Amino acid sequence: MTNTTKQDRVLIFDTTLRDGEQSPGATMTHDEKIEIAEMLDDMGVDIIEAGFPIASEGDFKAVSEIAERSKNSRICGLARANFTDIDRCWEAIKHAEQSRIHTFIGTSELHRAIPNLTMDEMADKIHETVSHARNLCENVQWSPMDATRTEWDYLCRVVEIAIKAGATTINIPDTVGYTAPDESADLIRNLITTVPGADEVVFATHCHNDLGMATANSLAAVAGGARQIECTINGLGERAGNTALEEVVMALKTRNDIMPWHTGIDTTKIMAISRRVATVSGFPVQFNKAIVGKNAFAHESGIHQDGMLKNRENFEIMLPEDVGLSGTSLPLGKHSGRAALRDKLEHLGFDVGDNQLKDVFVRFKDLADRKKEVFDDDIIALMRTGEDAENDRLKLVTLRVACGTGGPAEATMVMSVDGENKTAICQGDGPVDAAFNAVREVHPNKAHLQLYQVHAVTEGTDAQATVSVRLEEDGNIATGQSADTDTVVASAKAYIHALNRLMVRRGKMGEGADNREINWKDVT
Ligand SMILES: CC(=O)SCCNC(=O)CCNC(=O)[C@H](O)C(C)(C)COP(=O)(O)OP(=O)(O)OC[C@H]1O[C@@H](n2cnc3c(N)ncnc32)[C@H](O)[C@@H]1OP(=O)(O)O
Ligand SMILES: CC(C)C(=O)C(=O)O
Numbered sequence: 001m002t003n004t005t006k007q008d009r010v011l012i013f014d015t016t017l018r019d020g021e022q023s024p025g026a027t028m029t030h031d032e033k034i035e036i037a038e039m040l041d042d043m044g045v046d047i048i049e050a051g052f053p054i055a056s057e058g059d060f061k062a063v064s065e066i067a068e069r070s071k072n073s074r075i076c077g078l079a080r081a082n083f084t085d086i087d088r089c090w091e092a093i094k095h096a097e098q099s100r101i102h103t104f105i106g107t108s109e110l111h112r113a114i115p116n117l118t119m120d121e122m123a124d125k126i127h128e129t130v131s132h133a134r135n136l137c138e139n140v141q142w143s144p145m146d147a148t149r150t151e152w153d154y155l156c157r158v159v160e161i162a163i164k165a166g167a168t169t170i171n172i173p174d175t176v177g178y179t180a181p182d183e184s185a186d187l188i189r190n191l192i193t194t195v196p197g198a199d200e201v202v203f204a205t206h207c208h209n210d211l212g213m214a215t216a217n218s219l220a221a222v223a224g225g226a227r228q229i230e231c232t233i234n235g236l237g238e239r240a241g242n243t244a245l246e247e248v249v250m251a252l253k254t255r256n257d258i259m260p261w262h263t264g265i266d267t268t269k270i271m272a273i274s275r276r277v278a279t280v281s282g283f284p285v286q287f288n289k290a291i292v293g294k295n296a297f298a299h300e301s302g303i304h305q306d307g308m309l310k311n312r313e314n315f316e317i318m319l320p321e322d323v324g325l326s327g328t329s330l331p332l333g334k335h336s337g338r339a340a341l342r343d344k345l346e347h348l349g350f351d352v353g354d355n356q357l358k359d360v361f362v363r364f365k366d367l368a369d370r371k372k373e374v375f376d377d378d379i380i381a382l383m384r385t386g387e388d389a390e391n392d393r394l395k396l397v398t399l400r401v402a403c404g405t406g407g408p409a410e411a412t413m414v415m416s417v418d419g420e421n422k423t424a425i426c427q428g429d430g431p432v433d434a435a436f437n438a439v440r441e442v443h444p445n446k447a448h449l450q451l452y453q454v455h456a457v458t459e460g461t462d463a464q465a466t467v468s469v470r471l472e473e474d475g476n477i478a479t480g481q482s483a484d485t486d487t488v489v490a491s492a493k494a495y496i497h498a499l500n501r502l503m504v505r506r507g508k509m510g511e512g513a514d515n516r517e518i519n520w521k522d523v524t
Contacts, residue, residue: 134166177210302337381483
């Protein structure tokens with residue numbers, strides 16, 4: 001083993017399938033583990049901790065199959081400090097092209113009390129178990145669990161014993177996420193400079209995120225001389241999780257100027273594996289999670305969007321393509337400005353002049369005030385329904401519908417007819433029927449409802465519903481469309497839109513919409 005502290009290559013040890021799976025509720029099936037292991041292998045992870053073979057028959061089988069199938073990565077299994085665990089681990093991993101036994105024991109005063117061992121007894125146990133592991137496998141990792149709360153002199157002593165017994169990697173776990181960056185760096189530096197034989201092994205860091213410092217602590221440990229980072233996809237893991245692979249890898253790639261170390265990870269594979277792990281573990285990624293969150297490369301506010309359109313470096317420090325995204329997203333919402341709206345309209349194929357943009361922008365802000373995110377389909381719906389709205393002679397002013405169990409729905413509607421507000425209160429068989437009855441009361445007509453269609457055109461429960469209504473009278477047909485986050489409002493507006501179109505065709509108003517002398521045309 002060479003002295004890796006002088007090297008600039010940091011090994012990535014992924015423990016999604018072991019520590020990650022220890023997240024309550026994150027259990028993965030056998031096939032899912034095989035699939036994730038293949039993705040890890042493919043993206044350049046150096047060591048995959050595939051499981052804890054003694055834990056269950058299922059874990060043993062998964063680790064064995066991953067070991068047999070791995071192409072590039074070294075496959076590691078976890079074992080407690082006893083021969084039974086270590087032998088079982090070796091059975092599972094021995095067919096891997098490159099294998100590793102990882103054995104551990106808690107060395108802090110608190111953890112020494114669990115098996116009730118004195119310092120000397122524990123030192124002996126470490127020596128005999130690491131030696132046993134090394135007799136089976138040439139690559140052995142040893143971890144003093146709760147290292148960051150272990151007395152430093154005792155830690156030095158047991159690390160030296162593990163090295164002498166044949167450990168090739170010494171992992172320093174911050175098991176309970178207790179350390180802080182300076183201490184993390186100092187601890188590794190102290191071990192490397194004081195423990196005899198330290199320059200013959202690789203030092204690793206394994207951080208938990210209880211105080212939100214796992215990534216910072218891992219990188220600090222690298223600055224202190226560690227050359228292996230233990231991490232998981234999406235930061236999955238016990239309690240608040242482990243160091244997130246995507247964060248340390250992208251931090252090293254992005255700030256190579258001040259952290260001159262690199263990994264072998266193909267970062268363009270990050271998003272795909274992040275999404276897959278989120279799906280199979282059932283742990284969705286929070287929207288604002290660094291690197292892989294839905295919003296990590298999204299800019300909603302007008303000033304940021306304008307800046308991004310002028311030069312993406314104004315607000316982005318990484319290329320979305322580098323993590324496997326197709327590009328930055330500029331989602332439209334209530335904080336967006338004209339620059340982003342115009343850009344979106346152009347992308348959607350709408351050629352708008354300044355005046356039209358002004359009009360659309362007003363309607364857009366109105367919609368955005370009512371809706372969390374305005375999607376492409378919302379914009380299309382907005383453009384479609386806005387066509388002739390200004391000339392409409394019938395307009396919906398307000399609509400309230402009471403509906404539910406125990407009685408008919410009742411709509412209270414105010415409609416403007418040629419500028420004059422008229423009110424109707426009508427019941428119906430459901431909210432849409434009640435609303436349509438109210439329209440008919442304000443504006444009596446004999447048009448027959450030929451088609452009524454609702455499409456939820458956008459995602460989520462605040463989806464924009466687009467409603468199409470087709471009216472027919474004496475063989476003449478007119479359609480109306482509208483979009484709104486409220487399906488009943490969209491329905492009433494679509495109905496009114498269709499009536500407006502019929503009136504435009506007649507070229508008259510005030511004669512009553514049921515005037516049979518009008519020469520109807522198909523206005524669809
Ligand atoms: C910090 C970490 O992430 S460590 C890894 C934690 N992961 C897991 O525990 C997941 C898998 N674990 C399991 O499936 C089970 O705990 C098993 C199969 C390993 C053991 O199950 P059981 O035999 O029923 O023991 P149980 O889980 O109740 O208690 C753990 C035992 O391991 C002992 N133990 C814990 N760590 C170690 C160690 N590093 N070396 C030796 N013994 C240990 C404990 O003292 C306790 O022993 P005891 O039963 O004699 O008191
Ligand atoms: C087994 C060890 C490395 C561990 O997971 C921890 O200490 O958190």
